[in-house]
Amino acid sequence: MDRRSFLKTTAAGGAAATATSLAAPVYAQGKQTLTMVTSWGRGLAGVHDTAQFIADRIGEVSDGSLTVDLKAAGELVGAFDVFDAVSSGQADMYHSADYYFLGQHPGLAFFCQIPFGMNFMEYTNWWEHDGGRVMGEELYSIFGLKAFPAGNTGPQPGGWFNKEINAPEDFQGLKFRMPGQGGEVLGKLGVSVQNLPGSEVYQALSSGAIDGTDWIGPWADEKAGFQEVAKFYYTAGFQEPGPNINLNVNREMFDALSPAHQAIIENVARSANLWGMSLFTANNAAALQRLQSGGTQLREFPAPVWDAFGEASKDVVEQYMEDDLYKSIYDSYMKSMASSAQWSASAGGAYEAQRNRVMDL
Template sequence: MDRRSFLKKTTLGGGAAAAATLAAPAYAQGNRTLTMVTTWGRGLAGVFDAAQRCADSITAMSGGSLTVEVKAAGELVGAFEVFDAVTSGQADMYHGADYYFVGQHPGYAFFTSVPFGMTAQELANWYYHGNGAALHDELGEIFGLKSFLGGNTGAQAGGWFAKEINGPDDFNGLKFRMPGLGGKALGKLGASVQNLPGSEVYQALASGAIDGTEWIGPWADEKAGFQEITKFYYTAGFHEPGAGLSLATNREVFDSLSAEHQKIIEIAAAEAHQWNLAQFLNNNGAALQRLQSAGVKTLAFPDTVWDAFGEASMAVHEENMSDDLYKKIFDDYQPSLKASSAWIEKSEGVYRRQRDRVLG
């Protein structure tokens, strides 16, 4: 489906019209400045760092001939408005989690994370050496975007709860913050699912507007202060086993750049993806120890809950299979996941179990 026919069927038609009057990016003495909007509040641990890393790397590698000005959520547009801002030309690029935009197209979930989906390494394998990047690009063409992976949180925690979860029925009526297809799966278990920007989650949890939340993992969650509100923390979740972040540029803007500047954006995004993953993984272990020392009870969902997560997740996928592009992405994604997982389990998986056994 081409972009024009798709947009006629969506609420983005107004954005498409605005794109026709796309303002040229700012120039100063031959240099070019691009405005980046983000889904992240300024200073949010890890995720805002990834956006700033992309911007700083682009500026540095271009010798200042291409400068990126970063606007945190709310400084130019709201966190969930960045997609439309870039497709319409109000901003030049965004950094965010693409699963926030499943309302524009459900296929965007695959480029952050889908429930029971890929780990960070499996996602990188598919994206950089399979068809992931090409499918991201095909999806972006519909909306006038050129997108790249630009960060990764690694495996995300199952979340913070006001009480322990003993079975699937405990989700019935639970007010819980979870975006993307994972949130839709929780909804099938009876949860009242909220999709809140990261900067609003603490207040919602503290006020009782929500009963629980997932955010990222020990380091970012500790920085957010959720341990001040509740002590029940599930450290493994089904919803985001390796959440990718995206850097997306308005395609008309991207196409107007020199080949050198285009390559700089691509490389800056890829470098931020690896750098950000290492940042999260490096900080999570020590943060988890601090949380436990502060009285946080780390828990695991029982198998009955995992089974319910799985059934609900597959139902969500099935509901989206009528969309041809979603199905195309899913049918490419799953074989890559299984192939990568099979090798990692037989190599690194065996090694890690033996290492833990030998070293105690």
Template sequence: MDRRSFLKNSALGGTAAAATTLAAPAYAQGKRKLTMVTSWPRGFAGLADAADKTAENINAISDGMLEVEVKHSGELVGAFESFDAVSSGQADMYHAADYYFVNQHPAFAFFTGVPFGMTAQELNNWYYHGGGMERHHELGEIFGLKSFLAGNTGSQAGGWFRKEINGPEDLQGLKFRMPGLGGKALGYLGVSVQNLPGGEIYQALASGAIDGTEWVGPWSDEKVGFQEITKFYYTAGFHEPAAGLSVAVNLDVFNDLTPAQQKAIEISAGHANVWNLAQYLMNNADALKRLSAGGVKILEFPDSVWDAFGEASGKVYEEFMGDDLFKSIHDDYFASMATSSEWIAQSSVAYRAQRDRVRG
């Protein structure tokens, strides 16, 4: 039984709870120090920056009443251990990509990126004006978390390969690093999918433990140094047309904060979300030019591969449709995407095509 069902069906969640609603909530007084664990090695371009920016914002907005200490991957817990650390109360909050935790619940993927899903703008539309934030809270609270978007990488690249991918058959047997539902889709195409944390990818690719990897995009990928190992780079991927990053606070800790402190976390996360997206979009183009000048072959997947990605992605969604919460969030997500996409196509997409034509 999940947290919400227990509270709803127990005496504590019913009559007893009602009897206490007239009393003012008791909040912890004085300064609070919160420990944030992350899924990123310290100094990782963009990703660690988003975590640090979120903490910096909270410290400033709360006027010193909250002090967030950031412990990056490996400094307190491992990259994929952050969820359990915060859910259990070992740490107060985490910064991560929630699709790392699809084994907890597959619907966490919708708050990072899903195959053939939302762009960054579409994700923000849903999150802030289409009920997405409320769905994030609903899902997180089952596991004792209060979750907010706190970063976005924008569209992620298709990845680095040791050879060109000319058809779906070239994917068969590849050992490829990709987390989330995109990784599950590759599994349907005969790929041996690996889910490695960021700090382990370079060595795995260099040693031949994996044949290829996706990471983020030109700027982050260049910083890691994948171009030192392989020269085949696909710039558009099906798996994460936007990659939201999340901050999640242990729910008991969050509820113990004052309303002003809670709002400081929400607003800090929202600012980091927009700030981080702009950071990536400002840096990716120049990084791609440098990669190309250094001998990297910039490629796009052929239509046959995109079609295979689409078919496999459909199988992944069907795999989880028996879960009511997954189906509900899936339906909300894609309904919002359709609404946003319709207007964007008729406005900004059409404008950009004409702008580029007129300006040459």
């Protein structure tokens, strides 16, 4: 299958190929204002905070010569419309998780998260030093975009349920919110998968429109109130061990910026990547304790369920290998992950196990 075949029926593909004029950045007294759209409702813990960090820091570092007008989900375009908006030039940049847009090209999964994929440090290594940036340039340029890693949540839990999961068969018939290839895995286990923006998940869960959901982690989940409407919290999941969140900018707009402003955007995105990741890490442990004290029942999936996740994940991740670009990205990603994992197991994994034992952590 030709890699561009995924574009033929997508609005973004057509817009990227045919747009002849883009919305130019706003100029006022020598200053430029860029419009950023996001997939996050205003106030969504961690993810909106990271987008706001980016907007604020670009203004600060540029001494006000480059400012960002942040539009949260629904304020200019919908949560799942940001890709099209920036690809077509309706907005200048977006902050989102690109597994929301796999209909544009399935290879986007690698630049957010695949099941049983990379953690934060592994992804950072792949992007910065081991071929990921080159692969990203090839894919995103098709859509007139330029991608910058700009946030990460760290490992995400398995999700919230109103019944216990003791065997793979317990997923049959559940209505569950999970985006990306992780959702495709659950679909293979008999789940009716829902892909909802974060701001709509609480209402769907409380009304019974869905039976369970994943989200981000204890801190963000507590802020969203899921403990009020779900009983069981599975603290480890297969689907998102380190999802990357991108700041994607319209390539034509970016190329027209001064080199100094280009460097500011790239370096602010890089700082947001670490800042966002550490924000979740700093808050998750205490939030998990509060959830447990408040009556949330913590669970872990049993081994047969993990095995079912693994088998279905291989099928999902490998189903697009006939697409040349997807296969190239897959090969680069897997080679890098294997190398990082080997070193981590040899050094970091052994050290952390012994440290936690010796220090009673």
